[in-house]
Amino acid sequence: MDWSAFRLSLELAFWTCGLLLPVGILVGRALAWRTFPGKVFVEALIALPLVLPPTVLGFYLLIGFGKASWAGQAYEAVIGEPLVFSFAGLVIASMIFNLPFVVQPMQRAFAAVDPTIREAAWCCGLSRWRAFLRIEAPLAWPGILSALVLTFAHTLGEFGVVLMVGGNIPDETRTVAIAIYDRVQAFDDQAAGAMAAVLLLFSFAAIGLVNLLSLRVGRRHA
Amino acid sequence: MPDGASGALKVVLAQSAPIPLDARLEAAPGQLLALVGPSGAGKSTILRTIAGLIRTRQGRIECAGAVWFDAAAGLFEPPQRRRVGYVFQNYALFPHLSALDNVAIAVGTAARPKLRAGELLALVHLDGLEHRRPAELSGGQQQRVAVARALARDPAVLLLDEPFSAVDQVTRRKLHRELAQLRRQLNLPIVLVTHDLEEAAGLADRMCILHHGHTLQSGAPAEVMNRPASAEVARLVDLPNVFDGEVVAHDAALRRTHLRWRGRTLEALHAPAFESGARVTWVIPAAGIVLHRRDRPSRGERENPIAGIVGECLRLGEMTAVTQFVDGNGATKLAFSIPSHVADRNGIAPGAGITVSLLSEAIHLMSRERSTAASERREADED
Numbered sequence: 001m002d003w004s005a006f007r008l009s010l011e012l013a014f015w016t017c018g019l020l021l022p023v024g025i026l027v028g029r030a031l032a033w034r035t036f037p038g039k040v041f042v043e044a045l046i047a048l049p050l051v052l053p054p055t056v057l058g059f060y061l062l063i064g065f066g067k068a069s070w071a072g073q074a075y076e077a078v079i080g081e082p083l084v085f086s087f088a089g090l091v092i093a094s095m096i097f098n099l100p101f102v103v104q105p106m107q108r109a110f111a112a113v114d115p116t117i118r119e120a121a122w123c124c125g126l127s128r129w130r131a132f133l134r135i136e137a138p139l140a141w142p143g144i145l146s147a148l149v150l151t152f153a154h155t156l157g158e159f160g161v162v163l164m165v166g167g168n169i170p171d172e173t174r175t176v177a178i179a180i181y182d183r184v185q186a187f188d189d190q191a192a193g194a195m196a197a198v199l200l201l202f203s204f205a206a207i208g209l210v211n212l213l214s215l216r217v218g219r220r221h222a
Numbered sequence: 223m224p225d226g227a228s229g230a231l232k233v234v235l236a237q238s239a240p241i242p243l244d245a246r247l248e249a250a251p252g253q254l255l256a257l258v259g260p261s262g263a264g265k266s267t268i269l270r271t272i273a274g275l276i277r278t279r280q281g282r283i284e285c286a287g288a289v290w291f292d293a294a295a296g297l298f299e300p301p302q303r304r305r306v307g308y309v310f311q312n313y314a315l316f317p318h319l320s321a322l323d324n325v326a327i328a329v330g331t332a333a334r335p336k337l338r339a340g341e342l343l344a345l346v347h348l349d350g351l352e353h354r355r356p357a358e359l360s361g362g363q364q365q366r367v368a369v370a371r372a373l374a375r376d377p378a379v380l381l382l383d384e385p386f387s388a389v390d391q392v393t394r395r396k397l398h399r400e401l402a403q404l405r406r407q408l409n410l411p412i413v414l415v416t417h418d419l420e421e422a423a424g425l426a427d428r429m430c431i432l433h434h435g436h437t438l439q440s441g442a443p444a445e446v447m448n449r450p451a452s453a454e455v456a457r458l459v460d461l462p463n464v465f466d467g468e469v470v471a472h473d474a475a476l477r478r479t480h481l482r483w484r485g486r487t488l489e490a491l492h493a494p495a496f497e498s499g500a501r502v503t504w505v506i507p508a509a510g511i512v513l514h515r516r517d518r519p520s521r522g523e524r525e526n527p528i529a530g531i532v533g534e535c536l537r538l539g540e541m542t543a544v545t546q547f548v549d550g551n552g553a554t555k556l557a558f559s560i561p562s563h564v565a566d567r568n569g570i571a572p573g574a575g576i577t578v579s580l581l582s583e584a585i586h587l588m589s590r591e592r593s594t595a596a597s598e599r600r601e602a603d604e605d
Contacts (some may be wrong), residue, residue, distance in 0.1 A: 120314035123303040125375050138318050157302035
């Protein structure tokens with residue numbers, strides 16, 4: 001059992017969720033309530049990681065983050081080390097491939113909040129920020145939470161993009177999914193099996209939690 | 223009329239798109255103004271504009287001496303800075319909060335908001351149900367929470383958007399009574415949006431008829447409903463008896479105007495604004511038509527007697543709606559209602575001959591130019 005791989009996966013998942021939470025709320029809420037030119041295009045772009053093979057996404061990220069790219073050069077100039085094959089690069093890649101998992105459930109959650117309830121909050125004198133904290137967020141929170149749970153589980157299991165962008169560096173980019181692959185390659189079926197079982201259990205629990213939360217939402221809006 | 227400083231609401235709105243508006247309304251403190259019109263007339267749009275949820279191209283909104291919107295000066299206060307109490311059509315209560323918290327959240331930063339919220343719930347007779355969520359309350363109870371929440375901000379104006387449309391009739395009557403009682407305790411202008419004429423007439427001090435975003439007529443309900451400014455208003459307030467005629471002469475001494483209508487001369491209430499020979503549109507409310515009773519003839523029968531036959535006769539519970547064909551055919555019809563027992567006793571049935579009197583006081587003359595319906599008819603006549 002490669003515990004450092006587990007630790008790395010959990011860290012990656014926490015960072016991804018933490019950084020995507022505000023992004024998901026802002027983007028999901030905007031997509032739920034606003035109409036603007038090019039909205040369909042933005043929605044398609046966000047959904048892209050759902051259908052793109054991870055290797056394709058990983059390939060473009062590798063090119064986009066690489067030493068030849070402006071993003072890679074800018075990062076290296078500021079931080080002093082390359083973006084690819086590093087934990088930071090992995091976090092950014094993880095944020096991109098998890099975008100649909102965090103934005104779509106949040107968009108659905110905010111779309112389910114009656115717009116007149118928001119207007120009622122303003123007419124009650126609540127500032128936009130207080131209306132969000134006291135009215136919108138409590139009504140949308142099951143959707144927000146299920147988005148985070150999905151993203152967390154998805155990050156733990158991601159393989160293709162991680163391998164392309166991060167490679168297989170112990171303590172830096174070797175996540176549990178990579179570690180399982182690594183163990184199988186080394187004919188260490190026992191270690192691979194143990195890690196696979198833990199991942200299976202965790203994923204099952206995560207999906208169960210998401211379903212439970214959506215049931216709760218269904219009851220509230222019944 | 224009190225001026226703005228004393229708390230009146232004054233609204234002037236104009237724009238051509240996206241929703242055409244040309245509205246002008248005023249309500250004094252303690253006054254209930256009913257905004258009446260068919261669906262899509264722009265009633266809710268006007269309320270939303272007063273609340274600051276919509277911004278129109280032109281206009282000015284002033285309430286209790288504060289200017290909330292002035293397009294010319296580029297001034298627009300957001301809803302948070304307008305002291306409005308808004309009861310939304312489906313109440314828009316916060317589903318995750320108890321009745322008490324729904325109200326307390328609107329009390330704002332004042333000390334002990336829950337205490338004030340409790341008082342407001344007691345005011346709308348909801349004490350005891352403070353801890354229920356909206357889904358656990360009946361429609362009428364939800365409406366009361368919405369009213370309490372609207373009052374929580376200590377508003378300068380109360381806006382009610384069809385607040386009785388989502389409840390059953392029994393509850394509606396009860397809520398009507400409660401609103402009538404409540405408004406005596408509140409000294410602020412109230413704007414009620416409704417498409418129910420009876421509701422408007424029963425509750426409002428003033429009534430404003432709205433159509434396609436235009437305020438066509440404002441006045442006391444009896445005034446608007448009996449003396450419409452145009453044939454269009456007559457149609458909107460559901461006055462069926464609208465006809466064209468010609469002014470023959472005026473009799474100032476008897477306060478009568480003589481009106482030529484389909485070969486007859488009618489005596490109408492003195493309307494010196496119209497010259498002799500003027501072609502006018504005239505209207506008579508159903509209540510101004512009196513059936514001559516066979517069992518009890520009276521002296522009033524000499525007043526504009528009109529003979530004809532019963533065209534239709536529709537019994538609606540205690541009242542019977544009668545359509546009289548004047549001149550023996552269906553081209554000219556008078557519509558009125560009589561108690562069903564009167565209909566029975568007088569043998570009112572399709573085909574029966576009847577005579578009615580048109581009360582002179584009830585005949586109201588309108589200029590023809592302002593009525594699209596009448597001008598269309600005239601054009602058809604000229605063809």
